[in-house]
Amino acid sequence: MSRFVSAAFCALFVFSMSSANASAATTYNASAGKAVYDVSCTNCHKMGIMGAPKLGDKAAWAPRIAQGMDILVSKSIKGFQGKKGMMMPKGGNPKLTDAEVGNAVAYIVQQSK
Ligand code: HEC
Known part of the structure; x- marks a missing residue:
């Protein structure tokens, strides 16, 4: 029972986070994302x-x-299987917040276009 309640709460939390993210889509911070990238993403994405x-x-x-x-x-938050390979949720670092992952993506995009 309590497991169900926490699962439901968690789902609600994720839902409210994602709708908050949608409205704040332009506020990712690429320069803050560099530090996240250097720790959690560079292992795979550099080479x-x-x-x-x-x-x-x-x-x-x-x-x-x-x-x-x-x-x-x-x-990037949920992880995905693409044609080339598989990326774990948050690049395998579950301690990252969704905002930190978003910032790291913004950094990657800024450096790659
Ligand atoms: C364990 C290796 C690994 C780590 C660590 C990793 N990635 Fe990835 N990432 C991948 C692979 C593999 C792909 C491509 C999969 C494919 O397209 O088949 C990918 C693709 C992506 C994409 C492209 C998604 C798309 O729709 O094409 C983004 C954005 C991304 N990673 C962001 C990140 C961020 C941000 C981090 C750090 C928080 C990170 N990755 C850490 C392996 C990794």
Whole structure:
């Protein structure tokens, strides 16, 4: 029972977070995201490990960036399986907040277009 309640609460929380994110889509902070990237994303995205698109590889990023920030950020938060490989939720660092992941995505996008 309490597990159900906390699951429901959690779902509600995630829902309210995502709607808050949607309205704040332009407030990602790329310069704050660099620190997040340097700790949690660079392992794969610097060298292209496991099929990750490399930071600064414009050709690899252009079609991804075209999806829009909302989709890039939500896939980065939840993790996803793409054609090239698999990315874990939050790049495998569950301690990151959704906002930190969003900032890191903004940094990657800024460096890669
Ligand atoms: C364990 C390796 C790994 C780490 C760490 C990692 N990624 Fe990824 N990421 C991937 C792979 C692999 C892909 C491409 C998968 C594909 O397209 O098949 C990817 C793709 C992406 C994409 C493109 C999504 C799309 O729709 O094409 C974004 C944005 C992204 N990562 C952001 C991040 C951020 C932000 C971090 C750090 C918080 C991070 N990644 C850490 C492996 C990683």
